[in-house]
Amino acid sequence: MSLKLYDLALSDPDLRPSPFCWMVKFALLHKELEFETIPVGFADKSVYPDPDYGRVPVIVDGDETVKDSAAILAWLDKAYPENPLAATEGEAAAAEFYRAWLFASFFPAVSPMLAGRIHALAAEEDKDYFRASREERFGKTLEELAALPDQKKKTEESLLVLSGPLGRYRFLGGSRPNVCDYTVMGAFMWPRLSSAEDIYEAPQPVAAWMERMLDLFDGYARKAKRPS
Numbered sequence: 001m002s003l004k005l006y007d008l009a010l011s012d013p014d015l016r017p018s019p020f021c022w023m024v025k026f027a028l029l030h031k032e033l034e035f036e037t038i039p040v041g042f043a044d045k046s047v048y049p050d051p052d053y054g055r056v057p058v059i060v061d062g063d064e065t066v067k068d069s070a071a072i073l074a075w076l077d078k079a080y081p082e083n084p085l086a087a088t089e090g091e092a093a094a095a096e097f098y099r100a101w102l103f104a105s106f107f108p109a110v111s112p113m114l115a116g117r118i119h120a121l122a123a124e125e126d127k128d129y130f131r132a133s134r135e136e137r138f139g140k141t142l143e144e145l146a147a148l149p150d151q152k153k154k155t156e157e158s159l160l161v162l163s164g165p166l167g168r169y170r171f172l173g174g175s176r177p178n179v180c181d182y183t184v185m186g187a188f189m190w191p192r193l194s195s196a197e198d199i200y201e202a203p204q205p206v207a208a209w210m211e212r213m214l215d216l217f218d219g220y221a222r223k224a225k226r227p228s
């Protein structure tokens with residue numbers, strides 16, 4: 001029986017931009033594990049495997065239910081030790097650094113540009129919930145968020161930190177992708193799949209690494225549907 005991954009979907013069920021779900025999708029592909037994705041919207045928590053938690057990704061593997069992307073990635077290495085995502089404690093620690101960087105730098109820069117776009121793409125029944133929850137979270141209306149100046153520049157500046165490791169190595173994991181690459185590229189799938197056009201320009205060598213990540217696993221991420 002294949003693993004089930006609960007994944008966030010927009011009004012078009014093939015639009016799946018959730019960054020945390022993408023971290024898990026990359027990890028499952030790396031592990032060469034078969035999985036099926038189960039699309040859920042934002043508002044109706046009754047269809048979530050854990051309605052009180054009310055978030056995705058959640059993995060259901062037989063009797064086991066695992067939630068939260070970081071916990072799922074760590075659990076995958078324990079439950080399926082082949083093809084480790086983090087082969088050493090050092091790699092796991094580096095992934096924690098990259099996750100912290102996403103929250104400190106990348107997400108704050110890019111989120112204001114995405115909230116209105118995702119609202120426009122969300123299913124009708126999700127729009128009120130999405131607007132209310134995001135406006136409460138940010139303390140601004142979606143329109144105020146979209147009008148914030150400099151978010152594109154801030155996003156591009158946030159990426160400069162990756163130029164260090166990616167100037168020396170093909171992947172954040174060195175010669176091969178590891179949990180660090182999947183954590184960061186998972187986050188980068190969010191803007192990619194919330195807009196028909198790229199909303200920022202990644203500096204080199206980050207842009208070239210992104211192309212390599214899109215090519216992995218027979219172009220799985222490159223083939224993911226973008227809005228038209």
Ligand SMILES: N[C@@H](CCC(=O)N[C@@H](CS)C(=O)NCC(=O)O)C(=O)O
Binds near residue numbers: 021055067068
């Ligand atoms: N810490 C969690 C965060 C998960 C999360 O926030 N997921 C979003 C989708 S990207 C979600 O479930 N949103 C539902 C909602 O906003 O109600 C993780 O890393 O998995």
